[in-house]
Amino acid sequence: MISHPSRHCTVELQALPSRIGQVRRIVSAQLRYWHLDALTDHAVLGVTELLSNVHRHARPDKSCTVELRLLADRLTVSVRDHDPRLPVLVEGAADAVPEPHAAADDDAAPLSTCGRGLAMVAAVSESWGARPDGDDGKIVWFTLPATPVTNRQPASRTSRRATERSVTPRRTEVQPVVTTVPPKPTPVTVAPAAVTVGPTPGGVAPAAVVSHTPVSAGVSAASG
Numbered sequence: 001m002i003s004h005p006s007r008h009c010t011v012e013l014q015a016l017p018s019r020i021g022q023v024r025r026i027v028s029a030q031l032r033y034w035h036l037d038a039l040t041d042h043a044v045l046g047v048t049e050l051l052s053n054v055h056r057h058a059r060p061d062k063s064c065t066v067e068l069r070l071l072a073d074r075l076t077v078s079v080r081d082h083d084p085r086l087p088v089l090v091e092g093a094a095d096a097v098p099e100p101h102a103a104a105d106d107d108a109a110p111l112s113t114c115g116r117g118l119a120m121v122a123a124v125s126e127s128w129g130a131r132p133d134g135d136d137g138k139i140v141w142f143t144l145p146a147t148p149v150t151n152r153q154p155a156s157r158t159s160r161r162a163t164e165r166s167v168t169p170r171r172t173e174v175q176p177v178v179t180t181v182p183p184k185p186t187p188v189t190v191a192p193a194a195v196t197v198g199p200t201p202g203g204v205a206p207a208a209v210v211s212h213t214p215v216s217a218g219v220s221a222a223s224g
Helices: 017-033 035-058 100-104 117-124 158-165
Strands: 006-014 063-071 074-081 127-132 140-145
Touching: 006 017, 017 035, 017 063, 035 063, 035 074, 035 117, 035 140, 117 127, 117 140
Parallel strands: none
Antiparallel strands: 006 063, 063 074, 074 140, 127 140
16 A cells, blocks of 8 residues: 655555666655755665564564655655564674665666665765664654755746847838939019000100010909
8 A cells, every 4th residue: 555645755665676676766755846956866775674684584574664754854665564673783784885876777676785784875865864663663764854845936027028038139120211302493484575656755866665564373364
């Protein structure tokens, strides 16, 4: 049975080689869900060693429960079984601890690192321990520092607009040049001078009357 609320995940199983590989994948998936991918190698290695100890030493059965609990900035991984005997760390075993990914990537041989169990757990964890669980069981646990990776926030609308403005090419509008041509002057036509000569009293020759009137004005010359 598997249960996993937002910050708590438990898996009940028989500590058999075939099931330990499944638990590794469950732990990896849960840590990705919590954005704790950086802890996957150490967490998977540690839980593999604790389950290996249950498989090798627990009595009267191999039933156990794996628990992941995320509190504040710390991840706690624990395994509960039905054997009340507490484990003992073997002195000098830590010298033979392999790289964490060596056990985390090998689902085909989940017990290949057994024999160094607690020494390996102590080497990859921040802290570890074991305590009785009632009269017929125990809990072995270890902790890892947890710093979830925060998803990057999308850029604000204002910053996106500023970016768009900065990369948008400017268009230069060319205004047409308008040249105003002054109107041509209207030609003025001058009619020929009209001369009227008439008899005058006393036989004196009359003075000539000359009238200069533009035709365009519409006025005709007349004599008096």
